[in-house]
Ligand SMILES: *[C@@H]1O[C@H](CO)[C@@H](O)[C@H](O)[C@H]1NC(C)=O
């Protein structure tokens with residue numbers, strides 16, 4: 001008993017030190033390098049921080065700060081620590097979670113990176129961070145005609161927002177082309193081709209901020225799936241059937257004026273440069289029965305290429321998509337069960353499938369994944385490497401007696417980096433495999449009996 005109390009005491013004390021060390025930034029950043037990649041419509045920021053502990057308390061977390069507007073558009077924050085030197089360098093992923101701070105100037109929001117082991121006084125560590133922003137390129141002009149190129153604004157700070165003192169830092173911004181209309185000049189700023197360099201800046205105080213705006217050309221497809229519902233149906237009879245419902249939109253500058261197909265087709269290099277007419281979906285290898293249809297019917301202009309590693313489906317909506325235009329369609333396919341369903345402990349199975357959206361370079365505002373388990377499945381549990389919303393439903397299809405358990409997963413703001421495997425574990429009693437054939441047999445038997453009875457009645461009437 002005393003031992004338990006003592007260990008509880010130790011635990012709460014250690015918790016206390018963790019909390020107190022994270023609320024006092026006893027750290028400084030010796031060097032920070034930031035690279036902002038604006039070449040697609042999804043903004044990817046790579047940050048390298050060399051962090052030093054300058055206080056007596058060991059530090060176990062490092063805070064990342066974001067202005068509130070940017071925080072709301074974050075799709076993903078990943079961090080890794082570099083271990084080893086030069087050639088033997090490798091990266092170990094670290095846990096990153098949103099966190100609150102008692103005092104946050106100007107509504108600053110935070111993520112906390114948990115270090116592998118606490119950093120002692122005078123020690124340094126180098127962190128590699130990636131964060132992804134969606135809906136962060138603002139088209140300007142807001143409306144363009146068919147012959148115009150698309151220009152966008154990007155807002156950020158020339159100085160990295162941080163709760164720590166940064167001794168030395170620089171920011172490199174990459175644009176898709178060297179067509180940059182304008183950019184905020186800060187001393188020193190250097191531009192060459194499609195690269196803009198802000199800094200180096202020395203000895204910036206915590207929470208230093210210098211707003212910048214970059215206005216540049218970006219004609220990449222601004223492909224946004226406003227809603228995607230994927231249904232993954234597991235049948236122990238040999239296949240996994242996937243059905244995906246898309247509500248796709250072009251989120252770039254709105255199209256103005258009339259659309260001329262003649263001009264579009266005769267001058268493809270100058271007309272509708274920011275529009276897109278096809279998208280690439282990456283499907284698993286060994287897909288079969290692939291279809292692609294919309295409200296009108298099957299669209300046959302899709303092309304499927306399969307190899308041993310992956311299948312690629314090139315989908316082409318009925319019309320090219322210009323800014324503000326939308327298209328809804330359905331993609332369906334089957335994959336062999338043995339590629340995705342595995343056995344774990346006795347009687348337990350799990351589905352291992354890819355999360356996210358199979359369309360390349362696409363943002364999904366709202367993703368719903370419904371995993372339909374075979375009838376008689378029990379105790380489903382889900383393993384996904386990031387935060388999602390989860391619930392259960394029941395689905396009935398013909399020949400079902402008690403209905404199928406459906407695991408519903410929901411996530412907002414999904415980017416291609418979310419296309420990682422997730423697992424749904426469940427228990428299954430093989431006796432249920434017999435349920436469907438038995439039902440079929442029973443149905444046939446009933447039909448047969450009815451026929452016999454009918455014939456009997458018919459005959460007896462004639463006599
Ligand atoms: C934060 O607030 C201070 C004063 O309250 C102001 O000087 C500074 O410009 C603000 N920073 C941002 C990024 O708005």
Ligand SMILES: *[C@@H]1O[C@H](CO)[C@@H](O)[C@H](O)[C@H]1NC(C)=O
Pocket residue numbers: 289290291293297298
């Ligand atoms: C569309 O294609 C699928 C698969 O190829 C097929 O099963 C279905 O009958 C087709 N539908 C129409 C309306 O042609």
Ligand SMILES: *[C@@H]1O[C@H](CO)[C@@H](O)[C@H](O)[C@H]1NC(C)=O
Pocket residue numbers: 342352353421423
């Ligand atoms: C899930 O599948 C991926 C490959 O698609 C594989 O790398 C991973 O190890 C699998 N996970 C489990 C738990 O089986």
